[in-house]
């Protein structure tokens with residue numbers, strides 16, 4: 538057997554036991570400052586990453602490092618309060634590991650969230666944005682022998698973000714009076730923020746927001762055939778010129794994300810209910 542699958546299944550088995558018969562159908566990844574949604578989950582079990590076999594540890598600021606199995610709007614979900622980033626030094630296999638574990642646990646839909654810098658000049662601090670496509674500048678997480686059991690060698694990415702879920706999210710946001718636009722998320726490795734020239738370049742190639750995460754998980758999820766819904770909170774206007782105030786991930790990004798997290802939580806709850 539593929540040794541990678543042995544590890545995935547060992548972790549899946551551990552989490553399945555913790556779930557005590559409940560089977561999560563939706564997986565949720567909560568990014569920088571967005572862990573708050575996890576507190577609204579009616580938890581069946583909350584497991585620190587350090588206690589989960591084969592899991593990495595979340596070292597990023599604003600990431601609590603808990604795997605929660607619980608209920609949202611009566612549906613069983615599992616949620617990661619914090620993710621693993623390539624910039625932390627984890628190989629892509631480790632960054633995407635929890636997604637494959639979720640897929641083996643029976644998850645069919647993945648929600649991903651992140652804090653991102655606004656590249657589109659129309660994006661403002663505190664905005665919630667649906668990710669409707671991405672540009673990947675990171676190493677592709679599927680490089681290496683194909684995980685045959687999960688998906689094909691050359692998975693299609695023409696519709697990575699589920700149109701039906703996006704339409705539902707837009708309808709719910711309109712009902713709740715939450716302004717919600719869509720945009721293209723560009724992922725780079727970080728951890729350094731972008732230069733003004735890089736931001737101009739990203740704008741030119743069609744990015745609306747920029748960040749250091751999410752896309753590896755989305756590629757991993759699409760490879761397994763999961764439906765994906767993605768959302769960004771715009772925590773800063775990315776460095777358009779040298780006058781821009783310097784960013785501090787530990788303070789500014791996490792604080793702004795935290796302030797917008799309630800809106801995102803409301804939306805996620807209603808969306809889980811509607812699926």
Ligand code: HPA
Nearest residue numbers: 652653654747748749775
């Ligand atoms: N750039 C990259 N990642 C980010 C940013 C940014 O401006 N803001 C939050 N995450």
